[in-house]
Amino acid sequence: MSRNGQRRPPEQAGPTVPIFPIAPTVTALFIGDFPMPRGHALPTHRHTSHQLAWPARGLLRIRTDLGSWLLPPSLALWIPAGVAHAPESEGDAVLGSLYLRPERCPASTSWQAPTVLTADPLLRALLDHLIRDDLAPEARARAEDVLFDVLSPVPVTDVSAPEPKDVRARGVARALAANPADGRALSAWGSGVGASARTLARLFATETGLSFGQWRRRLRMRAAMPLLAEGLPLEAVARRVGYASASSFAAAFHEVVGLTPRQYFPLGGEG
Structure with a gap:
């Protein structure tokens, strides 16, 4: 179970992760924490929703066909819907995830490739606020509007070093x-x-x-x-x-x- 009481997406995900029924005005489909013990990796999978992934604790590597990123708690990765990815832990970590309907996201967040974002205290406070299960739909919608306003890309380059085949x-x-x-x-x-x-x-x-x-x-x-x-x-x-x-x-x-x-x-x- 996630902290807001919703069923968590399965780790052994198939081609897509189910979208859970929510109120039409709500953009955030699911917010949850997933413990990632040292050396733990999730299989490569994709979602029908956009995903904001960040280490709530520890250090996480997220691999995609478009690059690989090592994230501390100060950074998050925007993973567009349909992009295959595989998170893995560097030490004991916790993967935080927010899933969002593509049709509900504003043009300012229409990143077509994985994009590193800052995970500053304001963003973390908003995520903690959205985890609550007692928010009225109007209050949740207002918080989500602010969430989109504070999503800020940072100029971080992929540091993957592919291994030669020869x-x-x-x-x-x-x-x-x-x-x-x-x-x-x-x-x-x-x-x-x-x-x-x-x-x-x-x-x-x-x-x-x-x-x-x-x-x-x-x-x-x-x-x-x-x-x-x-x-x-x-x-x-x-x-x-x-x-x-x-x-x-x-x-x-x-x-x-x-x-x-x-x-x-x-x-x-x-x-």
């Missing part, structure tokens, strides 16, 4: 995933995997859509995010993922992700 490039990718701080150039990797630097560069470009340098920066940022979420000092995170100083790491993080580390993981935030 066994030689894949060997390099997996070694770097195990040790993101390894700074060897492709020429140094070549002898170990049986391919020239030029061949490896071509394989990364054609099989991941990224140059090797771009791919490695994404991998490092992805590896850094759980460490930042744990509250490790920037200097320590920088060393673990291959940067000589906190300032060089912070600059690279901003360039790749679109926010600074402290904007992405605010100090004193929830979770």
Whole structure:
């Protein structure tokens, strides 16, 4: 059961999640919290409704065919109706979800692709308000109007680092995933995997859509995010993922992700 007493959508969702009957004036179909223990993942599924998903606690990764996002409690992801997605936990987390009828959403929220939004205290307060099951329909409709007004996109870039299919490039990718701080150039990797630097560069470009340098920066940022979420000092995170100083790491993080580390993981935030 959700906190507002409605039946929760099944985890083993099929092509769609049922839409629960509600009053015609109500936009929010369902609000609920779903515990996500460490390492737990939901199967890939889609909804007939738009979904606003956020970590009520902890750190969540949401994968789609259009990208992958690692979300702290300060951020939420708008998932348009029909987009297949798979949430998974990074540590113990709670997935918060709000489902909305596409026909009831204003044009200002007509995002056609997954969109990262800020989950500031005002949005969280509105969500807590909408969870109540004693709201009059008029009061609920007013709150939902305000909800749409405060949905605010943030310039966050997908940091997925696809694994190459070729066994030689894949060997390099997996070694770097195990040790993101390894700074060897492709020429140094070549002898170990049986391919020239030029061949490896071509394989990364054609099989991941990224140059090797771009791919490695994404991998490092992805590896850094759980460490930042744990509250490790920037200097320590920088060393673990291959940067000589906190300032060089912070600059690279901003360039790749679109926010600074402290904007992405605010100090004193929830979770």
